Amino acid sequence: MRVLVTGGAGFIGSHIVHTLLERGVHVAVLDNFSSGHSENLPKGVLVYQVDVRDREAVFDVFESFRPTHVSHQAAQISVSRSVKDPYFDAETNVMGGLNVLDAAVKGGVKHFVFASTGGAIYGEVPEDRRAREEWPARPASPYAAAKASFEYYLSVYRQQFGLSYTALRYGNVYGPRQDPHGEAGVVAIFSQRLLRGEPVRVYAKERRGDEGGVRDYIYVKDVVAANMLALERAVPGVFNVGTGIGHSTVEVLDAVAAALGVTPVVEYSGIRPGDLQRSVLDPGKLEELGWQANVDFADGIAETALWFKNNQR
Numbered sequence: 001m002r003v004l005v006t007g008g009a010g011f012i013g014s015h016i017v018h019t020l021l022e023r024g025v026h027v028a029v030l031d032n033f034s035s036g037h038s039e040n041l042p043k044g045v046l047v048y049q050v051d052v053r054d055r056e057a058v059f060d061v062f063e064s065f066r067p068t069h070v071s072h073q074a075a076q077i078s079v080s081r082s083v084k085d086p087y088f089d090a091e092t093n094v095m096g097g098l099n100v101l102d103a104a105v106k107g108g109v110k111h112f113v114f115a116s117t118g119g120a121i122y123g124e125v126p127e128d129r130r131a132r133e134e135w136p137a138r139p140a141s142p143y144a145a146a147k148a149s150f151e152y153y154l155s156v157y158r159q160q161f162g163l164s165y166t167a168l169r170y171g172n173v174y175g176p177r178q179d180p181h182g183e184a185g186v187v188a189i190f191s192q193r194l195l196r197g198e199p200v201r202v203y204a205k206e207r208r209g210d211e212g213g214v215r216d217y218i219y220v221k222d223v224v225a226a227n228m229l230a231l232e233r234a235v236p237g238v239f240n241v242g243t244g245i246g247h248s249t250v251e252v253l254d255a256v257a258a259a260l261g262v263t264p265v266v267e268y269s270g271i272r273p274g275d276l277q278r279s280v281l282d283p284g285k286l287e288e289l290g291w292q293a294n295v296d297f298a299d300g301i302a303e304t305a306l307w308f309k310n311n312q313r
Ligand SMILES: NC(=O)c1ccc[n+]([C@@H]2O[C@H](COP(=O)([O-])OP(=O)(O)OC[C@H]3O[C@@H](n4cnc5c(N)ncnc54)[C@H](O)[C@@H]3O)[C@@H](O)[C@H]2O)c1
Pocket: 006, 007, 008, 009, 010, 011, 012, 013, 030, 031, 032, 033, 034, 035, 036, 037, 050, 051, 052, 053, 072, 073, 074, 075, 076, 077, 092, 096, 115, 116, 117, 118, 119, 169, 170, 171, 172, 173, 174, 179, 184
């Protein structure tokens, strides 16, 4: 296996890169380092500093590295940026993605794994229900619309070119190395702000002062395991990657504060445009293949918060 990891210098991508290398797989990273960092990468890994929007450069990478498998993690990941600038979001997440996809087809790639979103693609998930893969996509943001579009392209490329692919619809992924400077990744943001003694903001679920939106928080190691399964077994199809359990923003805050032994100062805000009230995934389809979320919420949050304590950026 020769795996090209786009976005490999980012949070999830870098965990995938580390695990692939541990397993003795040939790996190369394609990243423009817009939110990724070279410190995330193991020393000596082959890196192409390329923007997925640069079609010619993307094709050159495929010609040079000749991957058999692609792990496509590179993306503009902010929902609220996508609301403010849908064009930029689509340029990266649709057009950039198509550059990678076309190069993969031309290069005869055996299997393509795509980082999709379970957290945004289904729209609102009613109380006491968990979203299943067969539910229709109901994007509520340009980010989700772009991810859903790319899944359609994958399906079309399978029909037209026989491309084998897995779309992994991640819940809210958290863990060490998550970028605390962006606005995605509440666990990283809370960890860093509490460590600095700064106040934290809780965006409303329905009205200012409530417990905040409910999400399916999944630890990055469990997400990497799903990616390994998809790459190594070339499993075709679309799969949720979540725990099936929802936690509110305030529950996350309490868990981070408990892990760090601090008392947070909280500012309550209104609803953020594009945000959902509730998103919880049914991971049953992936579990049938032997995968399961192994990391408990409190343990995963504590590990993440302590990592930030020991690695303050
Ligand atoms: N973190 C989550 O909770 C979550 C949830 C659902 C889906 N996802 C998806 O998982 C993937 C990885 O997300 P992450 O949380 O690790 O984010 P991240 O920002 O840490 O990683 C994204 C990587 O892509 C790179 N990148 C961005 N634009 C690029 C471009 N134009 N050309 C080349 N590289 C580019 C960045 O530099 C970064 O290294 C993304 O596709 C994201 O949409 C993440």
